[in-house]
Amino acid sequence: MTDLQQPLSDDLLVVTDATQGLTSESVSPARLAIRRYLHHKGAVVALVVLSTMALFVILAPLTARYGVNEAVFKTSAARPNQFLPPQSVAWFGTDDIGRDLYSRLIYGLRVSLLIGLVSALMGTIVGVSIGAAAGMRGGRIDDVLMRVTDIFLAFPFLVTLLIARSFLSSVSWLEPITGPVTSVRFVIVLFVVFGWMVVARIMRGQVLSLKEREFVEASRALGASNTRIVVKHLVPNSIGPILVALTFSVSGAIVAESTLGFFGYGPQPGAGQTSLGNLVGGAKGALLPGYWWLVVFPCVTLVLVALCVNFIGDGLRDATDPKLDMGGH
Amino acid sequence: MAEVVLSLRDFRVGFKTSLGDVAAVRGVDLDVHAGEIVGVVGESGSGKSVTFLGMMGLLPRSATISGSATVRGTELVGASTKTMRGVRGKRVAMIFQDPLSALNPTHRIGNQIVEMIQAHQDLPKKAAMARAVELLDIVGIPQPDQRSQQYPHEFSGGMRQRVMIAMAIANDPEVLIADEPTTALDVTVQAQILEVMQRIQRDLGTAIVLITHDLGVVARVASRVQVMYAGRAAERATVDDVFANSMHPYTRGLMASLPGAERARLIPIPGSPPNMLRPPPGCSFAPRCAHAVAACTVGEPPALVAIGPVETACLRAGELYAEVPTHA
Amino acid sequence: MLRFVLRRLFWSVPMIILVTFLVYVALRLGTDPVKSYLRVNQRASDKKIQQYIEANGLYTGVGGYLRGYFQWLTGFLTGDWPRSIKGSREVWPEFKAAMFNTLRLGLVASFIGITIGLCLGIFVALKPGSLRDTTVNTGAFIAVSTPPYVSALLLQLVFAVYWSRWFGEPLFPTSGVYPPGHQGFDPFLMLKHMALPVLVVVIQVVAVYARYMRASLLETLNSEYMRTARAKGISERRVLVRHALRNALIPIVTVAAIDIGAILGGLIITERIFSYPGLGDFFLGAYENGDFPQLMPWMFFFTLVVIVFNLLADVSYAWLDPRIRLD
Numbered sequence: 001m002t003d004l005q006q007p008l009s010d011d012l013l014v015v016t017d018a019t020q021g022l023t024s025e026s027v028s029p030a031r032l033a034i035r036r037y038l039h040h041k042g043a044v045v046a047l048v049v050l051s052t053m054a055l056f057v058i059l060a061p062l063t064a065r066y067g068v069n070e071a072v073f074k075t076s077a078a079r080p081n082q083f084l085p086p087q088s089v090a091w092f093g094t095d096d097i098g099r100d101l102y103s104r105l106i107y108g109l110r111v112s113l114l115i116g117l118v119s120a121l122m123g124t125i126v127g128v129s130i131g132a133a134a135g136m137r138g139g140r141i142d143d144v145l146m147r148v149t150d151i152f153l154a155f156p157f158l159v160t161l162l163i164a165r166s167f168l169s170s171v172s173w174l175e176p177i178t179g180p181v182t183s184v185r186f187v188i189v190l191f192v193v194f195g196w197m198v199v200a201r202i203m204r205g206q207v208l209s210l211k212e213r214e215f216v217e218a219s220r221a222l223g224a225s226n227t228r229i230v231v232k233h234l235v236p237n238s239i240g241p242i243l244v245a246l247t248f249s250v251s252g253a254i255v256a257e258s259t260l261g262f263f264g265y266g267p268q269p270g271a272g273q274t275s276l277g278n279l280v281g282g283a284k285g286a287l288l289p290g291y292w293w294l295v296v297f298p299c300v301t302l303v304l305v306a307l308c309v310n311f312i313g314d315g316l317r318d319a320t321d322p323k324l325d326m327g328g329h
Numbered sequence: 330m331a332e333v334v335l336s337l338r339d340f341r342v343g344f345k346t347s348l349g350d351v352a353a354v355r356g357v358d359l360d361v362h363a364g365e366i367v368g369v370v371g372e373s374g375s376g377k378s379v380t381f382l383g384m385m386g387l388l389p390r391s392a393t394i395s396g397s398a399t400v401r402g403t404e405l406v407g408a409s410t411k412t413m414r415g416v417r418g419k420r421v422a423m424i425f426q427d428p429l430s431a432l433n434p435t436h437r438i439g440n441q442i443v444e445m446i447q448a449h450q451d452l453p454k455k456a457a458m459a460r461a462v463e464l465l466d467i468v469g470i471p472q473p474d475q476r477s478q479q480y481p482h483e484f485s486g487g488m489r490q491r492v493m494i495a496m497a498i499a500n501d502p503e504v505l506i507a508d509e510p511t512t513a514l515d516v517t518v519q520a521q522i523l524e525v526m527q528r529i530q531r532d533l534g535t536a537i538v539l540i541t542h543d544l545g546v547v548a549r550v551a552s553r554v555q556v557m558y559a560g561r562a563a564e565r566a567t568v569d570d571v572f573a574n575s576m577h578p579y580t581r582g583l584m585a586s587l588p589g590a591e592r593a594r595l596i597p598i599p600g601s602p603p604n605m606l607r608p609p610p611g612c613s614f615a616p617r618c619a620h621a622v623a624a625c626t627v628g629e630p631p632a633l634v635a636i637g638p639v640e641t642a643c644l645r646a647g648e649l650y651a652e653v654p655t656h657a
Numbered sequence: 658m659l660r661f662v663l664r665r666l667f668w669s670v671p672m673i674i675l676v677t678f679l680v681y682v683a684l685r686l687g688t689d690p691v692k693s694y695l696r697v698n699q700r701a702s703d704k705k706i707q708q709y710i711e712a713n714g715l716y717t718g719v720g721g722y723l724r725g726y727f728q729w730l731t732g733f734l735t736g737d738w739p740r741s742i743k744g745s746r747e748v749w750p751e752f753k754a755a756m757f758n759t760l761r762l763g764l765v766a767s768f769i770g771i772t773i774g775l776c777l778g779i780f781v782a783l784k785p786g787s788l789r790d791t792t793v794n795t796g797a798f799i800a801v802s803t804p805p806y807v808s809a810l811l812l813q814l815v816f817a818v819y820w821s822r823w824f825g826e827p828l829f830p831t832s833g834v835y836p837p838g839h840q841g842f843d844p845f846l847m848l849k850h851m852a853l854p855v856l857v858v859v860i861q862v863v864a865v866y867a868r869y870m871r872a873s874l875l876e877t878l879n880s881e882y883m884r885t886a887r888a889k890g891i892s893e894r895r896v897l898v899r900h901a902l903r904n905a906l907i908p909i910v911t912v913a914a915i916d917i918g919a920i921l922g923g924l925i926i927t928e929r930i931f932s933y934p935g936l937g938d939f940f941l942g943a944y945e946n947g948d949f950p951q952l953m954p955w956m957f958f959f960t961l962v963v964i965v966f967n968l969l970a971d972v973s974y975a976w977l978d979p980r981i982r983l984d
Contacts, residue, residue: 039347042795042798144675147672148672148675148676148679150967151672151676151963151964151967152676153918154915154918154963154966154967155918155922155959155963156918156919156921156925156959157922158922158925159922159925159940159956159959162944163680163683163684163687164683165687166684166686166687166688166944166947167683167684167686167687168687169687170686170687170688170689171686255802255804258804259804259806259926262806263929263941280806280807284810287810287814287818288818290814290818290819292814292818295810295811295814296811296814299807299810299811302804302807303799303802303803303804303807306802306803306804307798307802307803310798310801310802311798314798382884385888386887387887387888413890414890414891414892415890416890417887417888417889417890418888418889418890418891422888423888425881425884425885430880430881430882431881431882432882433882433885433886433900434904434978434980435907435977435978435979435980444886444891444899448889448890448891449890480979480980482979493885496885496889
């Protein structure tokens with residue numbers, strides 16, 4: 001995805017050109033970034049929506065009306081509780097065994113957000129390390145590594161994900177790390193194994209361009225080690241792109257979890273839990289009988305979450321992109 | 330004096346931005362006579378480039394332009410697209426600061442010049458190309474035949490600026506506006522480009538407006554100078570008079586910060602240009618001026634007033650002129 | 658240029674071997690062909706199993722994997738493909754049929770999607786910040802954030818399930834290329850079956866390309882040579898077409914070539930939902946059965962496509978943009 005330039009850049013550039021005294025009252029970079037983020041209306045709305053959802057999810061025992069596996073009422077021949085359309089007793093309707101979809105969505109989102117955040121965070125850490133190492137070292141190994149990741153990244157992600165999944169699940173000595181194939185932990189490890197590549201590429205590009213800059217050369221001349229240069233200079237100076245990549249990998253992981261769930265390869269998070277992927281997967285069976293609520297609500301929730309995270313990523317990109325800097329050339 | 334080819338009267342440019350309206354150019358007057366080189370000098374942000382981009386209609390839509398700008402009687406402010414197209418490239422041509430980004434990277438040099446020629450002359454492609462090669466030769470590009478088939482990235486900085494000049498003079502314009510043409514170049518190459526421009530002015534009789542922040546460049550080629558500050562003219566005179574009899578503290582400051590033989594050290598102007606969202610009342614230079622008095626910071630900014638051979642926009646010009654000897 | 662292409666082609670051979678070997682190892686470990694074989698042939702004798710291992714090169718150990726891989730590769734290249742585990746069928750005829758089905762769906766969808774996407778991108782880039790820009794931008798953002806199965810489910814729900822409730826019969830069928838039991842070629846029926854899957858892919862492609870085009874065109878529109886072009890006094894139309902559009906399309910061509918994997922990825926998911934017998938359906942079916950002999954050719958084919966399109970991207974970029982030198 002290439003970045004969407006916000007239209008404000010156009011006249012701002014010209015104006016800063018013309019009136020350089022514009023930002024002479026000095027504004028700290030962080031303040032400036034926040035100001036630019038707030039300029040992106042979609043990102044602000046997304047942040048509010050997502051925070052609200054996160055609040056609901058964190059307070060799940062309070063906000064959910066029923067337990068995750070609790071039927072809305074005891075079923076009986078006279079008053080069955082399965083497949084109830086949305087009504088006051090179950091706002092989003094009930095599923096095949098009479099559980100409240102609204103409550104299940106909250107619990108499912110809890111698991112999915114956790115998967116998204118943890119795997120994105122870990123994948124980013126791995127990716128930044130590998131990318132920085134590749135960029136600093138350079139040479140043949142870097143070449144081959146990057147070409148191979150290029151090819152894997154060019155594969156349809158579902159294919160790569162499925163193959164990595166069966167590979168990970170069959171290597172017995174990995175079991176202590178990954179846990180069983182249906183566990184949440186397994187999916188997180190899978191996404192880390194898969195997700196570092198994008199970040200690594202971004203980080204490598206950053207390192208390659210920053211490495212030649214004066215401040216890095218200067219600290220190298222002063223005898224700083226590679227590790228120190230990476231930690232002290234390269235990572236802080238790449239924090240914008242890293243943050244953006246991190247955000248997009250959160251939504252990527254949430255969507256990927258749902259995709260796996262949809263095709264029946266997702267985590268089966270035990271009796272007490274569910275996930276967005278599970279719920280979206282359940283929509284398949286509900287389609288033909290016409291239980292629309294079981295299709296629409298999980299799907300809309302998934303899109304809403306992915307959209308919000310992506311909007312936040314887009315806003316962060318605006319906020320941290322030096323190209324949109326208001327400080328002139 | 331020769332006929333006036335380009336004339337600005339109370340020319341103004343404003344921008345609507347998300348932060349508020351910015352008055353980038355606030356009433357500029359200027360006459361350019363046939364065949365002369367006029368230097369327009371100022372810091373970045375003084376509105377010198379915006380003035381001429383605005384005159385040519387090359388600013389984004391957020392810019393509002395008022396006042397008057399005429400080329401031999403043709404009014405450009407508020408002119409129709411058709412009129413503007415007839416003026417651009419034909420009667421007024423422009424060259425820009427960074428010739429690499431100003432040339433289209435994916436078109437051959439020859440074709441870019443041909444496009445300029447064919448925009449205003451009814452020449453077949455072949456003849457236009459021959460003319461393009463001839464123009465490249467005029468601006469001093471060796472092997473113009475082969476070079477015309479190359480792309481901008483295959484040229485050095487100085488050569489690219491020569492290409493820009495060749496393109497600009499393709500239709501024998503009345504005025505050539507050169508927007509910081511030497512800023513991005515090495516000092517030795519700067520001199521060569523200035524020489525090419527002087528030759529153009531001498532041989533073709535083209536009037537040249539040389540926009541620059543460098544008084545040294547102006548001193549070398551221009552006959553008259555207009556100094557700009559914060560979107561207004563600060564001072565106007567012939568080159569010799571500006572250097573000998575400048576009466577505006579800002580111009581003097583500029584000269585003091587210029588490396589020269591007589592002075593041991595350079596004296597920078599303190600502070601930075603004003604915030605154009607909220608320009609200070611009175612003289613815009615007053616906050617940075619060592620000679621400012623209370624009267625300088627109230628009311629309308631001062632207009633140009635002729636004192637001897639120099640026109641100066643400074644309330645205290647008269648007293649200061651008597652008080653302080655200039656650096657000449 | 659020719660030398661570059663030849664050298665890249667030469668280097669792509671070890672690259673293909675390396676990648677497919679990694680895939681081979683992952684698949685061998687992941688699907689365990691011997692286990693899959695035993696699942697289908699539950700009463701196979703030890704001798705039979707040994708025979709199967711020999712015939713397919715399913716040796717163990719590091720050396721065994723290498724030997725097995727090259728045995729597989731030789732067979733693959735000489736047209737001696739192992740039969741599928743489930744049903745012991747020939748792989749190539751099914752693979753070929755799936756490939757043509759995917760090609761038909763993919764080409765139609767990409768053509769429609771890219772055309773509309775580029776036009777939309779141009780349309781909004783000319784007026785950045787306007788209402789239409791915001792609308793298209795937000796729409797594209799939503800579409801990009803919507804996984805294909807979500808749009809597929811929602812479309813099926815409206816145009817098939819609920820349409821038949823409201824109007825008696827579904828507007829579009831939800832599965833297959835033809836209705837069950839249909840014989841022969843019928844372009845109208847085929848198009849009707851393709852409508853929904855094509856729509857799902859088109860939504861994605863339009864969104865992606867509209868965003869690419871908008872970003873790319875905005876960048877060229879903001880570049881300084883646009884000012885030079887306008888200063889020449891040529892028509893605005895010529896400025897936009899010859900200078901802005903032409904330059905904006907260069908990166909798009911490259912992106913289009915690299916993006917082939919993403920489009921195919923969308924196709925896989927879409928095919929599955931619509932039970933469309935293409936390569937995606939083929940892959941997922943083979944994956945479910947752990948059918949190594951079906952998966953390996955599929956992966957090989959994809960590696961080839963990815964590498965060839967990457968090369969195409971580089972070559973077309975160098976060909977279109979004189980600043981890029983290939984060496």
